[in-house]
Ligand SMILES: CC(=O)SCCNC(=O)CCNC(=O)[C@H](O)C(C)(C)COP(=O)(O)OP(=O)(O)OC[C@H]1O[C@@H](n2cnc3c(N)ncnc32)[C@H](O)[C@@H]1OP(=O)(O)O
């Protein structure tokens with residue numbers, strides 16, 4: 001990992017902001033020593049086991065789990081906001097089917113934001129309402145894009161389904177087995193929030209200029225797309241396809257490491273002894289692989305993890321189990337990171353609201369490393 005560099009007369013530089021504490025947050029706590037993740041004080045594993053994604057969204061936004069009445073009110077608004085506005089739908093359909101689904105989502109967030117009835121209102125109440133509407137509409141964007149790439153017609157939203165069920169309904173035109181719905185919902189809960197990761201920090205930087213919530217989320221989508229961050233879940237599946245079968249995992253890994261390739265789905269900036277969320281997602285993946293009869297994928301997963309642990313001592317992050325989980329659910333590989341967006345939009349918007357409530361412009365310094373002052377030559 002890159003560390004601090006300084007000399008007697010030059011200031012310390014924290015390349016990649018490694019180890020820098022940039023601000024406080026009350027939204028989540030990542031503790032690499034105890035390998036734990038708390039959302040507003042609650043262990044994420046316990047939330048995944050006992051709370052719906054809708055309840056977790058409420059918790060992250062408001063600080064407490066909802067009462068029955070609060071959940072009913074949020075649910076009613078979310079379900080009433082699932083359909084795409086024509087302008088957003090048209091924008092998605094105008095894009096080439098060859099463009100990356102993250103580009104589609106980024107564009108859709110921007111168009112949806114410009115079309116939001118409270119676009120110019122930055123009061124806390126309006127920001128909360130905008131966050132809820134954006135979260136509600138994202139499944140329709142992601143599903144429409146996957147379906148159009150497969151030449152399939154759009155599916156009409158239903159208001160009798162949970163967020164997770166509705167997402168799967170919109171994508172596949174049916175609500176799958178409860179094992180699939182459960183695994184999908186667990187992934188949404190686990191992906192929802194993770195303190196000052198690169199995309200959340202991007203959202204906070206944008207929010208800190210007093211820019212609006214949709215601008216912050218649009219930027220965050222761009223940051224999440226990269227393979228070192230959210231794009232890794234997609235890259236994990238490409239790795240599995242490249243390796244093929246479990247018996248090839250060790251040889252493949254040795255060759256990849258010899259070429260100094262980064263192995264996607266492994267390693268983490270904060271967790272150095274394993275990602276707190278992996279055991280929970282791995283348990284859901286195991287159920288899914290059993291349910292779908294994909295023992296081959298289970299063996300490949302275990303073989304690559306064992307080889308990576310043995311060769312480098314680097315452990316999987318959350319993108320490692322979600323990649324194959326989304327694959328067996330039926331999502332196409334480029335859709336994986338947009339699924340992450342639909343979950344993380346909750347965390348991003350909670351951070352935008354927290355940033356606005358306690359704002360300070362985020363503007364670090366740089367150490368100049370260019371030429372000394374010089375004269376412009378005659379021209
Ligand atoms: C939900 C998420 O966003 S989780 C992150 C998803 N990203 C990935 O899975 C991409 C693969 N992983 C990585 O690239 C890295 O582990 C990161 C970017 C996530 C974190 O990296 P950093 O904290 O910056 O650590 P850094 O990249 O400096 O790694 C430290 C050492 O471990 C090695 N290393 C870390 N991760 C990996 C990996 N996945 N494959 C191979 N080597 C790795 C580095 O090459 C480096 O070795 P060196 O000291 O010999 O140069």
Ligand SMILES: O=C([O-])CC(=O)C(=O)O
Nearest residue numbers: 193194196197198269270
């Ligand atoms: O925290 C990070 O750097 C990346 C990560 O795991 C996440 O955003 O979920």
